[in-house]
Amino acid sequence: MFEMFKKKKDNDLYAPVTGETIKLENVPDKMFADKLMGDGIAFKFDGNMVCAPCDGEISMIANTLHAFGITAENGVEILVHIGLDTVNLKGNGFKAITKAGKKVKKGTPIIEIDKDIMKQNNVNLITPMIITNCNNFNIDIEKGDMHVIAGESRVIYFR
Template structure:
């Protein structure tokens, strides 16, 4: 009778929007690396301002010298890549400012990166910003993408991770 009373369920992890803007399905990103989910599953956001915030509590695992992306490992083990724009690696860091470095501990909503949105729009292929769980196959979790159309930093849950 009390068998299920003490069953411990794994809590869900919510990943919040790291960028303000319009949410677009990853499949619609005009770059096959992202649209074909070669790096992992996720969503994309057409940014409305030049700020990237932590989508969850965790640790920074990657900030390339070109500052066009940031990688974070959430406390649940999910590794999230926020890639600002397409073909932005060729800008060699111009227009980007990293506010964190590898190894930093961050809380959801902390500013990770700022960027000059107009500069990106004028000098990169596209400003669309993929947000991808790069190790989803290895975590044993199921990732559910939002159906929301508008992303608000720290408010909009864009991806939910739950036990399979």
């Protein structure tokens, strides 16, 4: 009876970076392209800040700072993996802005990258964003390549 008074949860995921979208199937890493970790979208980006794609709680930040997880208010679990094979940098070139357990709003900076270190190491900065529990939701992913702005451009809708 009181359902209409409950605050509606945001069912959108926004770009964690400013740049261009890429279909997950086109990511040059089979783990992501074959959707072994879940479904999602990827981004080519040129900036230095990776942000929260939604309101939620940071569930983990990898020890090597190359990835973080966030759990949305309605239970969607998202993994943002910064670049490909970046685990090999062992944290070099990454700076955590927040920590696991913190509640954040969409667009909140999470990880800052050092572009010079990325260039020196020939890092491919394609950044997949995966819904790891995608089987629990119906998701709609924006199709085609488009320019996106971190924290502003909706790229996935789930219900």
